[in-house]
Amino acid sequence: MLLVFIVITIIGVFLFMQLSPEFGGKISDDQEETFKASSQYSEGKFHNPGNVRMEMSFSKMTKIAKAYFNPQENTVPENSMPIVRNDAAEINNYAGPARLVWFGHSAFLLQIDAKNILIDPMFGDVPSPHPWLGTKRFSDGLPIEIQQLPKIDAVLFSHDHYDHLDYGSIKKIKDKVAHFYVPLGLGAHLKAWEVPEDQITEMDWWDTTSFKDLKIIAAPAQHFSGRGFGDRDNTLWASWIIQGKTDNIYFSGDSGYGDHFKQIGATYGPFDFAMIECGQYNKHWKEIHMMPEESAQAAKDVNARVAMPIHWAAFKLALHPWTDPVVRFLEKAKELNLKVVTPKIGEKIIIKEPAKVQKWW
Template structure:
């Protein structure tokens, strides 16, 4: 749960793997201090009292409305549809899981198909909707692009299931070591430091800075790097933020690698209690401007309850802010195709779901509401 303070997400991983994974490459990175990875601007230390207060609020003082009152409108997908789709198509599958079709091949970001963003099967944030397509029905992937190792961005079972049909896993430093520990063939893994790039299948990928943190247990905080990603396909440039607070790095990325046709920026799981690691919607819009983006697509929302804000608040706030600043905003439904070369605004689909009037409860069953999708337990 990357939206919560570091100790909460790591506490959930108490039973997870606890070994450090700083390779010799990590030690030579400017982002590594010899023991841990770090941000360009040091993250302020949080006292125990503040941390305990935040944990108490998250666990026992959740406001109403942090979960949707009804089923989300999700467009069901099939492998046949995806194979037939034109190049430069993007499909949002949930949270920060995005499927891109570029040059006839498929790329998947931060894949989480699990029911919960948690190391445990029965505890932790439960998703509000089924993925638009089952994991087993995905077409073979040219690659998986990982931003960092938190549970809502990196699901072990999903990654292991994808290994047989994925050519390469692109990761920040240390995250690839974790995949190898899990059993992924080292030949499939390419680990990059910030500003390093790889060319694969006619596409250029650059790992770029982000302001965040990492860890999956109480004992491995910041042992792996976090990153945003730039994807270049000829004259098309796409930016994927992963998780990040707002920082000067956006302007630097825009100057060095922009402008961008589409920015896929986190807009959700934010809170004034943890401003350093996630952006408020005002900061998301400013980051898009810094990046010199053309179209903004907000992600990191809608699938899991990871904060204290109302479920629909990220969508409403970013919509209003973008309109006020003349920013073109794309808000596709889960599973709806977005044309990266010519995006459209999309419906305000979240307004179809009435705000809950009771304490948040995850729907008992996931439902796909469009295109005759089948309900999934």
């Protein structure tokens, strides 16, 4: 009976991965041929400079497993996280100075120059291909429900991991989005989810495009990609620069610490505001996720006037206490004389207002 159960389980997992739309699309041979023009692409995969990657040795996996079964305290909030609810009419009619609304983790609504931009809009409850495979969102609901969002001029995605690119969210927002900007290859997922190809622009690092009065630049990040077995690094990952009439904004996506931050700062800084990955880290995978002290240094490297730690306060994807990212980030920022904002989820952030730290957690 045990053997029968194992066989049925294996068949079930195989069929789920083959048939579930959550896993996205496949890269075509024609697409793969175009990737060869990218400096990041070789031998059928995308790579970080210096071929930096997360290596999971048996020893590392053993240590991670041991930590997983002996977790630290406070890895999730004791109660549902409070959020600031937004008035849909006010959001829909806003035409003031550039501002952000944070949905937790790395998801934002950017309202700039009378345009609405979504950044890594993961609005689902669990960042995984199935609800059983992840920890639920820390808050009940969102600052503004998806159906209440205004018409979206553009969406930017940093990479294809489940906590950033969510099938359910795409299905709900795609009909109100004018255009999607994504790293190379990620468009295959969107097309599989019925986003028209002419509404998708794929970009390599340092590619620049104009969208109405905005300039959008894809910049380097030190990470990886993949949604299922056998597709690791088939699509590129990126950070983003958004330049409006008077605002210069940086979004780090997910990244390990590296020289690319100084390069970005030297080329496109200073930035009025930088959203910097800070959370879901571990010393065993620091190549692809920064430790909080490195996150603060990265904000300094890109020459940010004000920085905001992101990639925390929504999901448990690592083993550290859930408040550690922001606490450690603030300690290092003080040492670096870096101005920081720490808004509540849903609170409106005016890009050029004075920085304000709120220890709401």
